[in-house]
Amino acid sequence: MPVGLAVLAVSEVLLRSHDLAGGFAALLLLALATTVPLPFVLGSGSGSGRFARSGAAVAISAACVLSLVPFGMLTVGGVVAQLVCVYVLGRAGATTLGGLFVLPYVVIALAGHEDPTRIVAVLVATLASAAAATGIAHHVRSTALAHSVTEQAFADTLLEHAARGERARIARELHDVVAHHISMIAVQAETARLTTPGLPAEGATRLLTIGDTARTALTEMRRLLGVLREDAHTGVQRRPQPGLRQLIELVDESRDAAGSRTRLIVSGAVTTLDPGIEVTAYRIVQEALTNARRHAPGAAVDVELRYGDNDLAVRVRDNGPGQPATHNSGHGLLGMRERAATVGGTLRTGPAPGGGFLVEARLPVNPDDDEEAPA
Secondary structure, eight states: OHHHHHHHHHHHHHHTGGGOSSOHHHHHHHHHHTTTTHHHHHSOOSTHHHHHHHHHHHHHHHHHHHHHTTTOOOOHHHHHHHHHHHHHHHHHTOHHHHHHHHHHHHHHHHTTOOHHHHHHHHHHHHHHHHHHHHHHHHHHHHHHHHHHHHHHHHHHHHHHHHHHHHHHHHHHHHHHHHHHHHHHHHHHHHHHHHHOTTOOHHHHHHHHHHHHHHHHHHHHHHHHHHHHHHHHTOOOOOSOOOOGGGHHHHHHHHHHHHTSOEEEEEESOOOOOOHHHHHHHHHHHHHHHHHHHHHSTTOOEEEEEEEOSSEEEEEEEEOSSSOOGGGTTSSHHHHHHHHHHHTTOEEEEEEOTTSSEEEEEEEESOHHHHHHSOO
């Protein structure tokens, strides 16, 4: 394009040479000066390239003004080059410099020059303003898009880190539960080997192997737990994991902290469930109550446990405003879904029928039995 504009500008000067009273050589040089530096304007805008771009744009604008004011002539190629300069500078974010290039034409239009010169100045000022506005709008859109992509990437990274942290916490809690059972296997195997009268040698060997295998598994689990705790930068917690028996205390604490009515409703035949299921249910209720206090302060909350033959239904419902944007902006719902998935359960969240917000989880209480049932 720069070469074509230069040829166009020189051709226009040559075609109008018979109308020029003088200064043909100067106009020819100015025609070249308005177009030849254009490649530097269109070049790279990083580092030293920005200075080359600005210098080339200043040279083009100065040549256009010198061609218009003393000689009353501005080629079409020069006008196009001037508009390209203003647009490129606006698109690159140099809005002040681009605006300064429009100012000389406004001054020429208001200075009382002859009609042809004034008309050209008004035309160039108008077109240059439009080109600058277009470039600036493009720059704003590009910047907003880049910021949006960056923010989305940052949000995805935070979500991924939150998911990893939650999985690490779940793994630690499940470790505490499973470690208890493995320890009991080792203890019972050793007790049976030492206390069973008349136990054959082969049976004693197998019981010894069972105990050794259990202790090895326990050691490996503790080693892996140490890695998880190191990655999560958390200290070791030496306290029993909570279960459904502690829900009354949790509800009382929530009622005292929120200063509102919080009820615990239990239905079905209450039975002792697998510790992993109880820990999961407790943590889901705990997170749901925390969300209710944060997003629906003062709202009444009902916590319902329904014991079934095959599953445990956990429902936490508040009578707050429903589902504001902040309900889905945090990582609490993600953590609850992760916990439900670890035990083969499901979690549903959203506006409750009739108003408020509902967290509902279904946790299988005997998945092993279902898997071993005959077809």
